[in-house]
Amino acid sequence: MGSHSDGTPQSGTVATTGTTAMERFPDPGLPPHRPRLTDVDSKAAKRAERQVVLLFLISILGSILFFIGYFGVRVDGPIYDVTDTSATTALWLQNLLLGLGIALGMFGIGIGIVHWARTLMPDHELVEERHEVRTEEQRAEAQSILTTIYDESGIKRRPLLRNTLIGAAVLAPLPFVGLLKDLGPTNLAVLRQTLWDEGVRLVRDPSGTPIRAADVTLGSTYHVVPENLASIGHNEGYLDEKAKSVVLLMRLDPDTVNVSPEREDWNVDGIFAYSKVCTHVGCPVALYEQQTHHLLCPCHQSTFDLVNECEVIFGPAARPLPQLPITVDADGYLVARSDFQEPVGPTYSQRGTHVEEMQGEAN
Structure with a gap:
């Protein structure tokens, strides 16, 4: 048994650097090749x-x-x-x-x-040494x-x-x-206009019953379509029109929401309506986190903040969800003030000259 430099005994069971030569294991090589x-x-x-x-x-x-x-x-x-x-x-x-x-x-x-x-x-x-390929x-x-x-x-x-x-x-x-x-239409101008228009009632999907503002409680959520969708047959583009027009309706505490001046009359006592079509690739945004007031797209996890006009706070989406301006009619039912003020759907449809083309057709 040896000893350390400080005099303490050394058992010899543990190899220390510099005291014992490292044994080198022989290269076993490749196993014998077994033909198939x-x-x-x-x-x-x-x-x-x-x-x-x-x-x-x-x-x-x-x-x-x-x-x-x-x-x-x-x-x-x-x-x-x-x-x-x-x-x-x-x-x-x-x-x-x-x-x-x-x-x-x-x-x-x-x-x-x-x-x-x-x-x-x-x-x-086989084993080949790595080398740089430089010469001819x-x-x-x-x-x-x-x-x-x-x-x-x-x-x-x-x-x-x-x-x-x-x-x-x-x-x-x-x-x-x-x-x-099939991710989107070849004629991008169709995304500029939906069935929403001034006075069109918001109705539940799929029952088609109209919604009174007084019935929308704090924290509740409704999947909504325009009332005039029911007049369109399935052979007349029903599914296409519904895909563009679907809306999420929610009621929040007005004191917790940041509203820009030009949108102050777009909600009814904290009742907001936003497009369900994600601005990434058009998946349906249908998950509402009531505690955080976040809307989540299940396809690629794009997350939108309801208290800040649905701005994007996470994920690949590049712009907020379009908001539908709403009000109430004489009977207390929720109705649209107008169509969306911007095209719904994926952001790629807004690139280049497509925006100018759609604006020209809309005018």
């Missing part, structure tokens, strides 16, 4: 290739199913009317084809690529490595596998292009 069945059996390799091709074909079939549901299945009639079996059946079929198409499209190409890599691509282990010789070496990878992938030797991969890769993203197209 497809490496030694040409029939197994051919079978794996057919499996990958089948997965890519499943992806192509899924993309085709999506387009059949998206463009080929027409939903006519009021989809919320359970007595209209033709409309509900068509809607069910369309949703089935859309969901199944996207699932098969992504599943086929994803599993196909993984199966290809695990069974057909080379799996030799090194660039040529890098090009040679990429060429080798391309050759070892088997794309040249397996044209059917290559062609099905190309077909699946081309078709797979297209369903998402169709879904992105």
Whole structure:
């Protein structure tokens, strides 16, 4: 047993820096390479290739199913009317084809690529020292490595596998292009005008009953649509008009709310109405935190502050929710003073020359 510099005994069970040479473990190296069945059996390799091709074909079939549901299945009639079996059946079929198409499209190409890599691509282990590619010789070496990878992938030797991969890769993203197209109208001017107008009553959704100002209690919330929405048929754009016109109605303590001078007559004794359409990508803002007076969009967590005219305090939304000016009629019911003073919906619709175009059409 040794001792420390201060004379205390040292057991020797703990190694200290500088007193014992560090033992170096030998490099175990790479384990022996175990060839796969497809490496030694040409029939197994051919079978794996057919499996990958089948997965890519499943992806192509899924993309085709999506387009059949998206463009080929027409939903006519009021989809919320359970007595209209033709409309509900068509809607069910369309949703089935859309969901199944996207699932098969992504599943086929994803599993196909993984199966290809695990069974057909080379799996030799190697270690390369990292170095900077600077000289022309090194660039040529890098090009040679990429060429080798391309050759070892088997794309040249397996044209059917290559062609099905190309077909699946081309078709797979297209369903998402169709879904992105539905985020908003191609004619942005339609967002400038809704069904709200002077004297239009605020009614509950979906019952359609009008709302008296005296019935709106402190802290209560109503999902509201314009009364004249009921006069529009489902084949005449009912859903489009409702999507633009939906409103959240809440009553707050007037002493806790900051109101700008130009909006002093836009509320009724602390009753405020704001668009439910989030200014980020148009999701429905439907979560109201009564204690904090915050409105929350469930899609991307954009948060709006009710006491400060729905300004954005968190999330990706870029502008406040549009406020609907309201008042009461002679019978005590809540009515709109006018339409929204700004377009509803995502902020991207307000960029560039679109604002000028919409203002020109509105005038």
